[in-house]
Amino acid sequence: MLSLYRKIFTTGVLTEKFAKNKLGPQQTARELGLDELGEKLKSTVDKRFAGSLHIRQVDAGSCNGCELEIHALNNVYYDIERFGVHFVASPRHADVLLVTGPVSRNMEAALRRTYEATANPKWVIAVGDCGACGGEFGVSYASCGAVANVIPVDAVIPGCPPPPLELMRGILNLFSA
Amino acid sequence: MNDQNELDREVQEQFDPARRFLLELADRGVEAQAISPSPLPPAQLLEIVEPTDWGKAAAVAQSQAWRWVAGWAEDGQALLSVSVCLELQGIYMVLRTRTDTRQPCLPSHAPYFFAANRPERHMRDLFGIEFTDHPDPRRWTRHQAWDSETAPLRKSFPREGLPPEQTPPDMNYPFFRAEGHGVYEIPVGPVHAGIIEPGHFRFHAVGETLLHLEERLGYVHKGVEKIAEGRTPESLARLAGRVSGDTTVGHAFAACLAMERAANLEAPPRAAFIRGILAERERIANHLWDMAAICNDVGFGFAYYQLGRLREVWLRDNQAMFGHRLLMDRIIPGGVSVDVANGAGERMRASSKVLRLELDDLLTIIDANSSLEDRIVTTGYLTLEDAQTLGALGFVGRASGQVFDVRHDAPYSPYDQVEVKVPLEEQGDVASRFWVRYKEMRVALKLIESLLDKMPDGDIAAPWITPQPDAEGLGLVEGWRGEILCFVRFGENGCISRYYPRDPSIVNWPALEKIALGNIVPDFPVCNKSVNGSYSGNDL
Numbered sequence: 001m002l003s004l005y006r007k008i009f010t011t012g013v014l015t016e017k018f019a020k021n022k023l024g025p026q027q028t029a030r031e032l033g034l035d036e037l038g039e040k041l042k043s044t045v046d047k048r049f050a051g052s053l054h055i056r057q058v059d060a061g062s063c064n065g066c067e068l069e070i071h072a073l074n075n076v077y078y079d080i081e082r083f084g085v086h087f088v089a090s091p092r093h094a095d096v097l098l099v100t101g102p103v104s105r106n107m108e109a110a111l112r113r114t115y116e117a118t119a120n121p122k123w124v125i126a127v128g129d130c131g132a133c134g135g136e137f138g139v140s141y142a143s144c145g146a147v148a149n150v151i152p153v154d155a156v157i158p159g160c161p162p163p164p165l166e167l168m169r170g171i172l173n174l175f176s177a
Numbered sequence: 178m179n180d181q182n183e184l185d186r187e188v189q190e191q192f193d194p195a196r197r198f199l200l201e202l203a204d205r206g207v208e209a210q211a212i213s214p215s216p217l218p219p220a221q222l223l224e225i226v227e228p229t230d231w232g233k234a235a236a237v238a239q240s241q242a243w244r245w246v247a248g249w250a251e252d253g254q255a256l257l258s259v260s261v262c263l264e265l266q267g268i269y270m271v272l273r274t275r276t277d278t279r280q281p282c283l284p285s286h287a288p289y290f291f292a293a294n295r296p297e298r299h300m301r302d303l304f305g306i307e308f309t310d311h312p313d314p315r316r317w318t319r320h321q322a323w324d325s326e327t328a329p330l331r332k333s334f335p336r337e338g339l340p341p342e343q344t345p346p347d348m349n350y351p352f353f354r355a356e357g358h359g360v361y362e363i364p365v366g367p368v369h370a371g372i373i374e375p376g377h378f379r380f381h382a383v384g385e386t387l388l389h390l391e392e393r394l395g396y397v398h399k400g401v402e403k404i405a406e407g408r409t410p411e412s413l414a415r416l417a418g419r420v421s422g423d424t425t426v427g428h429a430f431a432a433c434l435a436m437e438r439a440a441n442l443e444a445p446p447r448a449a450f451i452r453g454i455l456a457e458r459e460r461i462a463n464h465l466w467d468m469a470a471i472c473n474d475v476g477f478g479f480a481y482y483q484l485g486r487l488r489e490v491w492l493r494d495n496q497a498m499f500g501h502r503l504l505m506d507r508i509i510p511g512g513v514s515v516d517v518a519n520g521a522g523e524r525m526r527a528s529s530k531v532l533r534l535e536l537d538d539l540l541t542i543i544d545a546n547s548s549l550e551d552r553i554v555t556t557g558y559l560t561l562e563d564a565q566t567l568g569a570l571g572f573v574g575r576a577s578g579q580v581f582d583v584r585h586d587a588p589y590s591p592y593d594q595v596e597v598k599v600p601l602e603e604q605g606d607v608a609s610r611f612w613v614r615y616k617e618m619r620v621a622l623k624l625i626e627s628l629l630d631k632m633p634d635g636d637i638a639a640p641w642i643t644p645q646p647d648a649e650g651l652g653l654v655e656g657w658r659g660e661i662l663c664f665v666r667f668g669e670n671g672c673i674s675r676y677y678p679r680d681p682s683i684v685n686w687p688a689l690e691k692i693a694l695g696n697i698v699p700d701f702p703v704c705n706k707s708v709n710g711s712y713s714g715n716d717l
């Protein structure tokens with residue numbers, strides 16, 4: 001047991017201050033550092049959501065690549081919860097649906113129902129190239145393509161898959177605009 | 178002289194399973210033709226002349242302990258063909274037969290091989306082929322997006338299909354019913370509570386104990402096989418990299434190998450070595466994540482965050498050295514799109530060393546944690562016998578003592594040039610599947626170092642050669658979940674006319690139905706995570 005605590009202390013706090021990081025090449029319109037965006041979001045969340053923004057993630061047909069990167073938001077480096085953003089287990093608890101696509105026809109009804117089960121006011125973010133525009137899969141006998149073809153979408157986060165920083169920026173931007 | 182012939186025959190039979198198979202077919206009066214030279218190396222191709230003999234061929238294969246690897250159909254306009262890949266002692270063989278397109282009908286392989294059950298239902302739903310004597314005639318991949326009269330993978334069927342305005346929910350699937358005093362049903366999904374892929378699980382339980390689990394998948398079927406048709410080789414490699422996002426290297430590797438074999442082209446040695454490094458890096462990233470998630474599913478947050486931290490560092494290294502965190506689109510037809518740059522080799526060695534030390538440290542702590550042990554030891558058994566019957570692949574098979582690894586048993590470049598150890602665990606529980614992953618990571622780290630040591634100089638991609646119309650190819654690689662099979666056929670103009678990827682999940686999902694039995698309902702998530710089947714790779 002002591003060795004477990006030793007490991008925790010020697011590992012230290014790894015959570016990053018993103019403002020100091022380089023954010024990659026194409027950041028023109030969104031030059032704000034994540035800490036600053038985070039501060040804005042935090043105040044928005046505090047005012048409008050009593051301190052916490054609840055996200056329900058819905059895989060509507062993804063290849064699972066986006067899910068891997070969404071998961072990474074909760075690892076110690078990104079720790080999205082520090083901005084008051086929580087992933088919840090039910091759409092009934094959610095303010096935001098984070099939907100990955102393409103929406104397979106076999107998931108179409110489930111996605112509509114999930115949307116209906118989410119209480120108003122609600123926002124939908126389509127994640128990944130497939131969620132944004134159909135991506136590599138497009139529209140076919142088996143796929144409805146973009147999330148917007150099935151439910152109303154408020155914002156998109158493109159990328160294949162979007163890395164955690166892009167995901168954070170996309171979520172924060174929705175409310176910081 | 179005759180004695181000598183007899184002896185020769187016996188020796189040949191003993192050492193050549195395919196020949197032994199052919200002789201047995203002949204004894205049973207099944208007319209079969211071995212196509213020579215085989216258009217599908219490394220597999221031999223055997224045509225079963227009469228479709229009515231298809232079931233007998235399966236019976237012979239079962240009696241000789243062949244493993245049913247994969248099955249796929251092709252629409253050849255006048256005739257539909259069905260192919261089945263079998264494996265024995267690292268030798269692959271493809272059986273093929275043809276059936277009439279108007280009322281296609283074949284004897285089922287499912288009575289002989291459990292692994293054939295869902296793939297045949299998939300073929301029925303997508304090609305309209307009836308499999309007689311199939312023990313489970315219910316639809317599988319088809320929900321409500323098309324009807325039973327429609328066969329989306331027929332060439333005459335348009336890619337965009339004729340979908341209804343809104344696809345109705347799949348309400349009336351005839352689930353297995355359990356009845357009796359105190360038996361209750363728990364339906365879960367398709368939308369799950371976590372950040373995971375969609376699928377439906379139907380549990381029957383008494384108290385806390387699971388009596389029965391039935392999986393209903395197909396929710397993420399997005400027509401991969403159909404939309405592959407007409408693609409260029411580069412475009413198919415991109416699609417293959419998205420069959421299952423966590424196995425992007427594995428599927429792209431298999432698809433490129435299949436296309437290259439069809440084109441009679443070999444990737445340069447340096448490219449093969451880089452492919453190997455990418456595949457091992459993918460294996461490590463996924464095993465770290467699975468081990469973290471197994472710990473998380475029993476509430477051991479320490480290991481979840483520590484192993485998750487190591488994964489993140491690993492992915493950042495991927496980004497820095499190969500330009501993509503998950504390594505998508507790094508494998509292309511003819512080679513790879515990214516070289517191991519100067520200094521990247523040293524960086525990889527250094528990070529491998531760090532990971533090894535971190536794992537030593539962590540696994541010692543994890544191993545000493547009795548509350549973790551209490552949850553994962555003896556949970557979710559899969560016996561060796563069941564693993565063999567199901568044909569379980571990858572770490573699921575190897576945690577139950579079943580030794581098979583394509584890298585070791587049917588090596589392909591670069592694994593034919595390095596030593597591949599296949600670690601085993603024999604208990605078959607969640608703990609075994611946890612520890613076998615750890616051992617596989619150690620092997621993968623060693624492999625990365627060996628590949629770096631022996632890395633040849635030279636090109637990283639060969640110029641593409643357009644294959645002949647109708648050329649076909651088979652790719653077989655060991656992805657991080659296990660054996661991946663990929664079949665490719667080219668059409669006119671060097672474009673793809675048929676693509677079938679068989680993810681190991683297709684074979685391993687039924688193992689979860691076995692594993693969950695007799696466990697308590699709250700242990701299902703950890704049982705599920707210990708197998709970690711891909712939904713997307715299964716549903717296509």
